Amino acid sequence: MKKWLIVGATSAIAEATVRVWATRGYSFYLAARDTRKLEIVRQDLQSRGAVRVETGTFAADQFDQLTEVFDQAKTALDGLDGILIAYGTLPDQLHCEQDLELAQKEIRTNALSVIHLCGYAANYFEHRKTGTIAVITSVAGDRGRKSNYVYGAAKGMVGIFLQGLRNRLSSCGVSVLTIKPGFVDTPMTHEFDKTGPLWAQPEIIGEGIAKAVDKRRNVVYLPWFWSFIMLIIKSVPEVIFKRLSL
Amino acid sequence: MSDKYVSWGRYPFKNQKGVDLLWRDDQLPVNTNFLPQGNARSYGDCCMNADGMVVSTHNLKHFISFDPETGVLRCEAGVLLKDILDVVEPQGWFVPVTPGTKFVSVGGAVANDVHGKNHHVAGTFGCHVRSFELLRSDGARMVCSPSENPEMFSATIGGLGLTGVIVWVEIQLKKIANSAIDLETIKYSNLNEFFSLSAESDANYEYTVAWIDCLARGEQLGRGHFMRGNHASGNRKKPSRRSLPLTVPIDPPVSLVNAFSLKLMNALYYNRQRTRSKQTIVHYDPFFYPLDGVKNWNRVYGPKGFLQYQFVVPAENSADAIRETLDRISAANCGSFLAVLKVFGDKPSPGMLSFPRPGATLALDFPFQGEKTHALFNQLDEIVVQANGAIYPAKDAHMKPAHFRQYYPNAERFKEFKDPNITSSFWQRVMEPSA
Numbered sequence: 001m002k003k004w005l006i007v008g009a010t011s012a013i014a015e016a017t018v019r020v021w022a023t024r025g026y027s028f029y030l031a032a033r034d035t036r037k038l039e040i041v042r043q044d045l046q047s048r049g050a051v052r053v054e055t056g057t058f059a060a061d062q063f064d065q066l067t068e069v070f071d072q073a074k075t076a077l078d079g080l081d082g083i084l085i086a087y088g089t090l091p092d093q094l095h096c097e098q099d100l101e102l103a104q105k106e107i108r109t110n111a112l113s114v115i116h117l118c119g120y121a122a123n124y125f126e127h128r129k130t131g132t133i134a135v136i137t138s139v140a141g142d143r144g145r146k147s148n149y150v151y152g153a154a155k156g157m158v159g160i161f162l163q164g165l166r167n168r169l170s171s172c173g174v175s176v177l178t179i180k181p182g183f184v185d186t187p188m189t190h191e192f193d194k195t196g197p198l199w200a201q202p203e204i205i206g207e208g209i210a211k212a213v214d215k216r217r218n219v220v221y222l223p224w225f226w227s228f229i230m231l232i233i234k235s236v237p238e239v240i241f242k243r244l245s246l
Numbered sequence: 247m248s249d250k251y252v253s254w255g256r257y258p259f260k261n262q263k264g265v266d267l268l269w270r271d272d273q274l275p276v277n278t279n280f281l282p283q284g285n286a287r288s289y290g291d292c293c294m295n296a297d298g299m300v301v302s303t304h305n306l307k308h309f310i311s312f313d314p315e316t317g318v319l320r321c322e323a324g325v326l327l328k329d330i331l332d333v334v335e336p337q338g339w340f341v342p343v344t345p346g347t348k349f350v351s352v353g354g355a356v357a358n359d360v361h362g363k364n365h366h367v368a369g370t371f372g373c374h375v376r377s378f379e380l381l382r383s384d385g386a387r388m389v390c391s392p393s394e395n396p397e398m399f400s401a402t403i404g405g406l407g408l409t410g411v412i413v414w415v416e417i418q419l420k421k422i423a424n425s426a427i428d429l430e431t432i433k434y435s436n437l438n439e440f441f442s443l444s445a446e447s448d449a450n451y452e453y454t455v456a457w458i459d460c461l462a463r464g465e466q467l468g469r470g471h472f473m474r475g476n477h478a479s480g481n482r483k484k485p486s487r488r489s490l491p492l493t494v495p496i497d498p499p500v501s502l503v504n505a506f507s508l509k510l511m512n513a514l515y516y517n518r519q520r521t522r523s524k525q526t527i528v529h530y531d532p533f534f535y536p537l538d539g540v541k542n543w544n545r546v547y548g549p550k551g552f553l554q555y556q557f558v559v560p561a562e563n564s565a566d567a568i569r570e571t572l573d574r575i576s577a578a579n580c581g582s583f584l585a586v587l588k589v590f591g592d593k594p595s596p597g598m599l600s601f602p603r604p605g606a607t608l609a610l611d612f613p614f615q616g617e618k619t620h621a622l623f624n625q626l627d628e629i630v631v632q633a634n635g636a637i638y639p640a641k642d643a644h645m646k647p648a649h650f651r652q653y654y655p656n657a658e659r660f661k662e663f664k665d666p667n668i669t670s671s672f673w674q675r676v677m678e679p680s681a
Contacts, residue, residue: 012305023333037269040308047309047321048333187268187305 001051002026003080005073007058007066007117008087010037012186013136016206017084018045027052029073029080032087033059052077060087060109066117074124082132082213083121085114090188096150103150110154115161122165125174132213133169134177135162139221141180142230145246166218175216181205182226251300254544255289257551257614257643258671263299270306270322270413274383275299281670282407284351285326288358289554290643291671292406298669301411303353309333310414317419318376323353323412328538330419331530339419340477340530342374346586348535353412358640359404359597363453363473363534366591370602372403373595374418380410383667387413392596401663404597406639408664408673426478426485427453427533432523433516437468437565441606444589447474453533459516460572460585460610461509467572470587471519478527485529493541501548501613508581547613554641555626556609558590563633564606570629571608578622582610598656598663601638609641620644639672650676 004021006014009030018028022045030045030053032038038055045053054076058065074080088110096103118133125131140148141155159178166176183189183199200223208222221227236244251264264283265275274280281295283302294300306324313319317339319330327341328348334340345360354360359372368374377391380402388410390399402409434443440456447454451474458470537543544552559567568587575581585608592604612619623644630637636653637645651657657677664673 015307023336036271040269043310044308047312047319187266190266 002082003028003052003077005029005031005070005077005080005083007031007069007083007085008060008136009055010034010041011086011088011188012202013181013184013205013209014084014086015041015044016202017086017209018050018206019048020206020210022046022048022050025049025051027077028054029069029077030055031058031069031073033057060113061105063113063116066113067120070117070120070124079128080124080131082134083117084209085117085133085135088114088136088188091148091150093146093148093150106150107154107157110151111157114158118158118161118165122169122174126169126172129172130174132175132177132216133162133165134179134209134213136179136181136209137162139180139182139226139230143233143241147246175213177209177212177217178219179209179212179222180219180226180230181222182229251283251286251294251302253289253291253293254287255551255553255641255643256544256547256549257553258291258294258296261297262295264302265299266302266305267411268305270308273385274301274381274411279667279669280383281668282353282357282411284324284354284357285349287347287350287354288640289552290639290641291675292358292639292642292673293354294671295669296671303351303411303413306353306413314339317421318416319419320414320416321352322414323351323356323378325352326350327352327355334419335422335425335530338422338424340422342418342420343368343371344534346535347538349538352415352417353407356403356412356415357405357407359595359600359602360640361590361602363455363475363588365593365602366448366454366589367452367593368420369591369593370404370595370597370600371417372597372600373593374420375403375596376416376418378402378415379413381413382410383665398663400596400598401660403595404600405660405663406599406670406672408660408668408670410665410668422477423479424477425530426527427475427530428478428525429473429475429528429533430523430525431519432472432474433470433519433521434472435469436466437569440468440470440472440587441565441589443472443474447472448589448591450476452476454588456587457515458572458585458587458608459512460575461512461581462516463576467569468587469516470585471516473533475533477530485527492539494543494545497545498548501550501552502546503552503583503613505579505581508583511583512581550614550616552611552613553619553623553643554609554611554638555623555644556607556638556641557626557630557635558601558603558605558607558638559630559633559635560603560605561589563635564589567629567633567635568606568608571610571626574622574625574629575610578618578625580612580615580619580622582612584611585609598660599639599654601636601640603636605635607638609638642672645676647676647679 010032042053058069091106137155140152212220280299283300303324306322310320344362355371359370453475456472462469
């Protein structure tokens with residue numbers, strides 16, 4: 001059965017995804033910041049049918065901890081079939097505009113750290129000539145908007161890095177999946193008024209990720225209708241776009 | 247206004263603030279009154295705290311332990327019966343008792359002490375609860391079971407969330423051979439026939455229920471379809487579950503359930519089966535959860551929402567009370583499309599304020615039409631009170647305080663166990679009405 005490393009395993013979308021995989025009898029190495037939450041998720045997956053569940057902690061801005069976690073997972077599960085990167089923060093845009101240090105810190109967590117981990121994982125899977133690298137980015141990475149362009153820039157950077165990685169690894173059978181969720185009802189978005197048809201539950205996103213991994217998709221918008229919304233948003237000429245309030 | 251945290255019947259539609267518990271060791275909000283809420287699938291106001299706060303457990307979705315050998319499952323309160331079935335059914339286990347939707351949370355199933363088509367053999371959901379953890383507003387956590395804090399155990403089962411937040415629940419699942427149900431549907435022609443079918447089926451069928459045509463009059467009063475079934479045994483061919491995704495995508499401006507559509511639907515439904523008896527093997531999904539296949543079906547009743555009226559009356563008064571109820575409904579020209587009739591068994595529930603008790607129970611639903619609906623309910627109340635029956639709080643938005651105390655003589659004693667900082671619209675309506 002498949003063995004996956006889940007980084008940011010206590011995030012709502014990661015949990016929804018691994019619940020699907022647990023019923024299939026996968027094994028997991030769960031990495032997150034908080035040991036007490038990790039234990040809750042471990043029990044959950046074990047009860048739902050996961051074969052083996054190991055855990056470890058890391059801090060997203062400590063790059064050496066990321067590579068350490070990868071090595072620990074590799075050893076603990078005796079090899080890996082995939083990595084799902086699901087950690088991230090949702091920075092306060094206005095705050096980032098006033099405090100440029102904060103903006104840098106957010107980009108370090110949401111982009112540089114993810115790129116570092118992806119690069120490390122890529123070398124492992126390239127050598128094995130098999131495996132999946134799945135990374136949760138965001139529709140916000142498709143176009144910069146004044147309401148959240150620090151977050152958007154970080155997610156966009158990861159997206160372009162993954163394009164290159166996919167290109168590099170396509171010849172050796174390694175699948176690279178870029179996941180772009182829209183508005184999801186999770187603790188990360190607790191500040192928002194979540195009414196309206198665009199908001200989705202994490203379960204829908206989790207099922208979508210599991211399906212996209214099965215089909216070895218390259219880029220997936222979740223739920224699907226976001227691909228149309230973003231097509232429109234991306235096609236608005238910059239002359240007009242710069243005047244919009246989005 | 248956000249419709250998150252609003253009850254399934256969408257009446258009364260009141261404003262309230264919601265906070266979500268995200269992890270089972272989270273703290274409760276302090277210095278405020280609140281009401282714990284699960285998946286908000288009860289119909290009336292027992293899951294509402296108008297102009298106040300609800301503390302939602304719908305994010306507490308973790309399983310804690312499951313033993314496939316013994317079928318003992320412990321999970322957080324926000325786990326839905328659907329989530330449980332998805333995991334345990336392929337391993338040969340089933341929920342011991344289920345209401346007509348699998349979108350209820352385990353915490354809600356305990357707090358409302360829900361029942362199902364197998365009440366005559368299995369009792370209520372509470373009969374299968376081994377233990378749970380209760381989080382009180384003062385931050386104290388207590389494990390309750392029949393042997394540990396037994397009185398709090400009893401008060402919390404059917405306690406409508408008023409004794410504290412149910413954090414996790416441990417239940418005993420039921421062993422099954424496969425996902426199929428052996429079903430026999432009998433088209434019967436009047437109320438007396440219903441009671442004799444029910445009596446003869448109790449011993450050999452685990453699940454019994456009838457849909458009744460509530461517009462049928464005179465000789466045919468109470469006619470309907472009697473469904474009786476058992477979990478299929480052995481390695482039978484497994485029927486597939488219905489997968490057609492249906493949904494009510496928008497709010498119609500008025501209720502689509504009206505006198506005309508009711509007449510049509512009742513007649514069509516009653517006559518859809520030509521023969522008197524039909525035997526089939528069906529997947530458990532359409533058998534237990536016919537309406538779950540239609541997402542947001544509550545929207546068909548329009549923006550004013552709808553009310554349910556479910557009562558139980560003791561066996562000796564059953565036939566008369568139900569006949570009279572159906573007469574009143576038809577005289578008021580208010581049909582109900584979903585009229586469901588079942589005879590409860592005599593297995594006692596551990597719950598102090600539990601609704602099910604021996605006798606026949608009839609569940610009806612009505613689009614809310616203001617005073618007209620309340621006037622009809624007042625008439626039905628007289629019948630239930632006279633017959634020494636009771637109304638189901640999980641479906642109620644109408645019950646009178648004096649009636650509640652008559653139906654639930656333990657209400658006064660229950661106050662001892664109620665958390666002082668927890669309240670609900672229902673509780674205020676029936677126990678603390680302002681003069």
